[in-house]
Amino acid sequence: MTWFTADRLRLLVPALSLAMLLVAVFWVQPRAMSYTGLNLLFNLAVPIALATIAQMLIMTVNDLDLSMGTFVSFAACVTATFLQSNPVLGILILAGCVGVYAILGVVIYLRNLPSIVVTLGMSFVWGGLAVLLLPAPGGVAPDWIRAIMVSKPPLVPMAIIASVLIAAVAHWIVIRSAFGVVIRGVGGNERSVTRAGWSVLKARAAAYALAGVFAVLAGMCLVGLTTSADANIALRYTLLSIAGVILGGGEFVGGRVSPIGAVIGALTLTLAASFLSFLKISPDWQIGAQGAILIVVLALRLVLNRHEGRRAAKSA
Amino acid sequence: MICTLFAKPWIWSFVAAMGVWLITILFTGGAAAAGLSQAALTFAAFSIIVGIGQMFVITLGPGNVDLSIPATMTLAGTVALKIMDSNDGLILIGILVALVIGLAIGVVNYGLIKLLRIPPIIATLSSSFIIQSAAISYNRGIRIKPPPALAEFTTATTLGIPNLAYLALVVSAVAWVALEKGIYGRWVSAVGQNIRAARMAGVPVDGVRAGTYLVCAALASLTGLLLSCFSGGAALNMGAEYLLTSIAVVVIGGTAVAGGFANVPGIWGASLFLFLVVSMLNTYGASAGIRLLLTGTIIIAVIVAASRSPRT
């Protein structure tokens, strides 16, 4: 019985890098080592973690969502307007968005379309709708969301509790539940899933719909933190979510994903931004640093995979 | 004659562009016909040149797309303008610098794809962030005016047609010859149809793919230079809209999204169409939101309609 399974090894690298980064931040900025400090450091990570889980679900079935940022922005705009003024209509609109995600999953599969092109087109649609809803920054966060997001539970800051909760729920759905196994099976070997009598169409629609749910939650949390919304509020999320999944040990194809890793990846990215600013690195290079981190992680992954491949070949 | 013309896959983008043009002209009472046409040709020229680069990349097959185009445009425009320093005597050096930047980005992109085995989408996306940062850091918010001769060239018309349209025509002609008559076009198409079969048929697969990413980045940097001269200086977000536009004109223009089949004339029709739709909506007073919404809807509708292999 080996404890170091592939999945655990995959999780070890992101967990270690988060820990190292955290130590580095505390070293540079000892004041961060407090309830308020931690909350400030990780507050913005909550919506990013939710968006990362959404992207991860899409990547589980070997697709990629390039409209994540605009969609989260749109969800944020709906939250700050309709959900505030007319909760029933707001909920209906957000539910409709989840339905659109399910339809996207179906259309992409049935017509055999490249997901990147379709979601790029969708990013125009969501962006357009968001601009129509809020041509200028504005809107107000519903009180209850605001209350949840700024609540101060004893001992552990809200941001940490939320991150752990997101990781646990996503882990249960994707890794532990019987349904999650089928979705990952579709990503791993679509043919064998079909042969065992499952509907790939339904599995993909469900994966997309679930991604829609998490992305909507991301928009709602974001508004809860920022109190108001604007049409471009979350444009960075497209890249951040992809990078988060990859940092957390997920892969682009093959249904190899890790929800806990994805949340850790999102936390790492948020922390990296704070760290870079603590280090007085020019904000000009912040985006560039994220790109570089992504490349370095993928390079490390390649080395690790080669090593794994050699080991598998040896034991064969 | 008409029948063979209508059998061409690119004809529909032209028909659509003509239709939108007519509607807009009718709405404005015909007064703006010349102005609208010139503006359409000018702005379409930019998306045509970047679109051609993107077209070759997409033709390489599923998963191939260059998302670093906007950042490349910005960096090339910024650096070239700074080097030319509003001085006509340095124009050639500026163009050369822009092209070298493009080629270097192309080398990096394919290096990431080949050596690190990163999917092209992620490789070009990650490199675009570094390029974007380089542009921000280099630019420092200073707006340098383009050399007067280049500014004049990019904004002037010859015989009533914008100079940029002539330039786009030259680029398109070269691309068309390479694609339809040259060995390069055969190779790109073969790789896009079946990369394994292409390799076993003796096509130098790596060379073709690397060359294509280089050409795409070089065309993007050229467009970046032209665009910054046209608009009187480089701006950090000037490439942003070309991320989607470059893909949209390729797809609407009749090039196969899954690769293997490219189409140069269609890029013209699609570029004119996209610009005219936007200007039509402007004439009707539609907001930016409606414009985005319609553009996205059109792109998705065209992809769905053009998908030839539905699952059974």
Next chain:
Amino acid sequence: MAEQKDNPVLAVNGASKSFGAVRALNGLSFALAPGECVGLVGHNGAGKSTLVGIMNGGIRPDSGTIHLEGNDETARYSVAVARKSGLRCVFQELSLCPNLTVTENARIAHASISGFGWRRRAERVVRSKLDEIFPGHGIDCGQAVGMLSIAQRQMVEIAMAFSESESPARIVILDEPTSSLDASIARQMLDHIRKFVGGGGSVVLISHILSEILTSTDRIVVMKDGGVVADGPSSGFTMETLVGAMGSVVRARDAAAPPRDRTGTEPILIRRGTEGAPEFRAFAGEIVGLAGLGGHGQTEMLVELFHGFGGDWTARTDIKAAFVAGDRHVDGNLPMWSILRNISITLLTDLTRAGIVSERDERAIAQTWRERIGIRTDDLDNPILSLSGGNQQKVLFSRALATRAPVVLMDDPMRGVDIGTKQDVYSMLRAEADSGRTFVWYSTEIDEICQCDRVYVFREGRIVVELTGADIREDRVLAASFSTEAA
């Protein structure tokens, strides 16, 4: 024919199946009694995989009937019906999801395991079967299948096939199940088969290791050319009679050219053999055959030889080798193109001046080859996919032969080609070889192998025997393809 079974659990009667010009099954009848293990043997193209496909519902026969427990199921037979009746298959290709754990794969395979505590139940199902068949297997059911060794994956596949789900396994078809297992584990599996059969189950075993077939089955069915040529109790066969039955009536080589004396000449292709395997050599003007059962490493070697000539980065102005694909959809056809462009792709560098392809020269060469090899089309501008399979294959032949390449590598290129064309191509190959070209020819057909000057027989990924001259005989090839060592 076999003696009539009283009530076979599965019976295929008079089944015929054609793929294009090739007749894969020819009115074949096959019955499986409860509590019986049948060994199915035959060389490439005998029709084994087609028969398996018909039994598991994946292939619908052109004619003939399928009976389950005596009931005629021909009309509604499908993979789902077969599964529901307790039929399971283990194929050589991996049918598990590599990213999922063993337990999770069990959940995918058995849809009925769901709801609370599914993981525990799924693990119990697969683990108990693994423990039962392969005691001391050492497989961690929480490990992703992709991390297991090939042998362990194969063990999991076998255990899954025998495990209970909504319907218990009653018929298990094993296609080369031991190819990646070592001898002691293979023994465990064969023992389990005996136990399973003893409990009333039925097994069809396909294997190239004849000792397994002889010792573990009750009855052996020998197939050839889409029909059954021998059928009888296993005790009635020996290694020799089995190999003999698989071959046709011994036939002399058409033109048994004496092996040429190669001393003093340098081979133009050499590959060192590993672990005592014979060295691969090919001399100028030779037709070298690669024989053995399909999938035993022949294609891999051709691809390696081809890549050995380089050319991934720059165009070859002087083409050293051309490749003729056998699996034309995977590595041959360029499906969006015309016949003309499919013919010319490899020799484009010869037709290009300053980057521009001379369409006149291109058409002239394509015309010549259309006539020489007889591609049946009235217009070379028609799409490649408008041609029949055999004619598509001729296009791939012209693509390679039209070049000046001194070496032509052929990956079983005659699949789906009609007999007339084959004869034309054979004589063309011989003429080309006589003028100095070298052919390396992987073929699954004995007739074709017998036309070669030198033959290498592959088994389990490596060359086991080199044959030349009068030694190139069907029985020698068959004996080397199948492992005839006693277990």
